[in-house]
Amino acid sequence: MSNDISISRFCFFVFSFTVGIGMLGYVGWNFFQPKPMIVSFLDVGQGDAIFIETPSGNQILVDGGPGRNVLSELGAFMHFSDRHIDMIIATHADADHITGLIPVIEQYSVGTFVDNGMRADTNIDQALVDLVQEKNIPYIVARRGMRFILDAKRGIFLETLLPESVERGGDRNSASLVFRLVYGENEILLTGDVELENEQILVSETGTLDSDILKVGHHGSGTSTGLEFVKRVDPQFAVLSYGCDNRYGHPHPTVTKNLASEDVIILSTCEMGTVTMYGNGKDVWLGK
Numbered sequence: 001m002s003n004d005i006s007i008s009r010f011c012f013f014v015f016s017f018t019v020g021i022g023m024l025g026y027v028g029w030n031f032f033q034p035k036p037m038i039v040s041f042l043d044v045g046q047g048d049a050i051f052i053e054t055p056s057g058n059q060i061l062v063d064g065g066p067g068r069n070v071l072s073e074l075g076a077f078m079h080f081s082d083r084h085i086d087m088i089i090a091t092h093a094d095a096d097h098i099t100g101l102i103p104v105i106e107q108y109s110v111g112t113f114v115d116n117g118m119r120a121d122t123n124i125d126q127a128l129v130d131l132v133q134e135k136n137i138p139y140i141v142a143r144r145g146m147r148f149i150l151d152a153k154r155g156i157f158l159e160t161l162l163p164e165s166v167e168r169g170g171d172r173n174s175a176s177l178v179f180r181l182v183y184g185e186n187e188i189l190l191t192g193d194v195e196l197e198n199e200q201i202l203v204s205e206t207g208t209l210d211s212d213i214l215k216v217g218h219h220g221s222g223t224s225t226g227l228e229f230v231k232r233v234d235p236q237f238a239v240l241s242y243g244c245d246n247r248y249g250h251p252h253p254t255v256t257k258n259l260a261s262e263d264v265i266i267l268s269t270c271e272m273g274t275v276t277m278y279g280n281g282k283d284v285w286l287g288k
Helices: 002-032 069-075 101-107 123-134 196-205 227-233 253-261
Strands: 037-041 050-053 059-062 084-089 109-115 139-141 147-151 156-162 178-183 186-190 213-215 237-240 265-268 275-279 284-286
Touching: 069 101, 084 101, 084 147, 101 109, 101 123, 156 196, 186 275, 196 227, 227 253, 237 275, 253 265
Parallel strands: 059 084, 084 109, 109 139, 186 213, 213 237, 237 265
Antiparallel strands: 037 050, 037 275, 050 059, 147 156, 156 178, 178 186, 275 284
């Protein structure tokens, strides 16, 4: 009887020791894995809003959508006590990109505000400009070639690809800021509302456009996402940000056809709600 008990205790000890080592190995393995960058294409209806959080916790919002929905979307990713956003970027002054930035700036402190410097003759744009000035937020006009360091420790940056310049009274979509977000071997191309003409500039004048993820231009409008451009970007994923049953008919069949012809996995905020992607500097994957 005593032998049976000692053997049982020994077996239990071996089992516990093995489980303990396994748990330590799991925790250790996870501890030394590169922390992921999180990029969320927020479900704000017919518009754009993209929230980026780097492994060091730096937070960037690119566009704010057409209304206040961006606030509840941010609440899903930011702790209620976190009232600071390191950088806000307005790709251009269309209402479906900047309207939601006004309540965000009213409720959060902001480290830096970035746009393309082109003003729209609208009450919304004027209200945004006034608010940035009222809050004394540092302001930068972005131009091609400028690089914004988002996480110095891990070398994460936004590379500005367009515009090189803007014309007063010109087309706002053509003046959209275009960025390539880079973290190691991960690249995400953020295209604002640029159209085919701008895509040709990118194809002819940009050294490399290869990106794991393409934020599809202009919500899937037929005036964007040409086949040559898709081939040059060669994305694994394409994200379409648009509202269901929108009056513009987005996304255009030609856009989805061009993406499908290159075996790109198409994700949309209409069908999925907020689309969250992760990257660890090597691999990218879709969040649940």
